[in-house]
């Protein structure tokens with residue numbers, strides 16, 4: 001059997017998973033790839049760190065030049081994270097005609113266009129299955145199995161940390177801070193949780209899904225992004241009463257030739273399959289014009305699930321015998337719909353003073369701004385303040401924003417407590 005040498009950059013969560021998969025599944029990997037794979041070098045910052053793995057001493061290095069000096073290394077697997085030096089190393093690898101695998105969503109989302117073009121110019125493969133939804137084969141699913149379809153919509157729960165927090169808040173009635181602390185204690189959330197709770201992570205993944213599903217390179221500045229830090233267990237309980245569950249959704253939708261791209265907490269019907277995606281699980285729901293509705297579900301992060309996608313990419317490269325044949329690379333670059341032109345139903349919760357005529361004032365402002373109301377619930381009284389919850393019919397985001405601004409100026413309105421989009425998955 002032919003031998004091939006690869007190098008791995010990074011031996012953290014994902015790097016260790018890759019090492020473990022090679023240790024445990026070597027026979028399957030050999031049979032499926034047709035190659036005997038040797039991990040020749042692993043780049044780390046600190047070679048003296050105890051990693052709890054049996055790795056021969058001569059494999060670990062903190063010197064990238066050792067890797068670039070070895071012409072026998074044919075595939076570089078980047079698992080360090082961040083933009084630089086990851087991008088620099090990947091570009092150098094491609095220039096040296098080495099194939100590249102990465103799990104780095106931030107890098108693919110922000111620099112993917114340049115890297116993919118460089119890989120094509122140099123006749124090497126650049127694969128990144130692990131960058132979206134970890135172990136779930138969503139990229140290969142879209143790129144290979146759904147190619148006969150015009151994709152209309154991709155909606156994902158693609159951040160496990162926020163899904164874990166929202167599940168805990170919903171099932172155990174925890175507040176956001178307590179649920180976040182628990183997620184940190186269990187290792188689901190980082191000490192600095194910003195990338196997850198402010199939805200940067202989901203935004204990067206949505207940019208990649210948009211490229212694959214709609215052949216459109218999108219700047220992350222064109223993706224509307226809102227995190228989950230304003231969600232309270234009170235809103236979650238209210239949602240339940242209306243028959244909804246709150247999830248952080250990443251949405252890419254084609255609307256009359258334009259793309260709507262948004263990541264935000266969303267109320268979805270509790271009967272929809274995405275509402276049953278709980279804890280740190282991920283799922284991607286795709287609407288194709290031939291296949292219909294399809295949902296991929298599984299572990300979106302973690303050492304072994306992410307490692308599974310990385311090793312599958314390595315095997316894919318080997319299955320081509322490392323010869324790249326040209327394939328179509330038509331880029332459509334569809335226009336992006338400005339966020340204020342997107343249309344949704346909305347949940348709006350506010351505290352108002354307990355005075356006669358308040359409801360009429362509020363209804364007048366909504367009406368004057370083309371926002372019609374589907375339901376109104378009064379949620380009890382506290383210190384002369386009444387909590388009101390409105391669900392609107394479909395309205396323009398811009399009209400909702402205008403209404404909120406005007407409502408905030410009313411002396412009878414104490415405060416707007418929350419505004420959450422509602423997605424009913426109708427046409």
Ligand SMILES: NC(=O)c1ccc[n+]([C@@H]2O[C@H](COP(=O)([O-])OP(=O)(O)OC[C@H]3O[C@@H](n4cnc5c(N)ncnc54)[C@H](OP(=O)(O)O)[C@@H]3O)[C@@H](O)[C@H]2O)c1
Nearest residue numbers: 010011012013014044045046079080081103104301302306
């Ligand atoms: N964790 C997940 O579940 C998951 C899921 C999907 C995708 N990803 C992506 O996978 C990538 C890796 O994530 P991770 O969680 O495995 O990260 P991690 O645990 O922080 O590990 C990073 C590894 O890279 C090494 N490294 C970082 N900067 C380096 C540098 N400048 N030079 C040499 N080595 C360097 C570190 O070396 P030392 O060990 O010596 O510090 C460490 O071994 C990221 O792009 C992440 O977004 C992760």
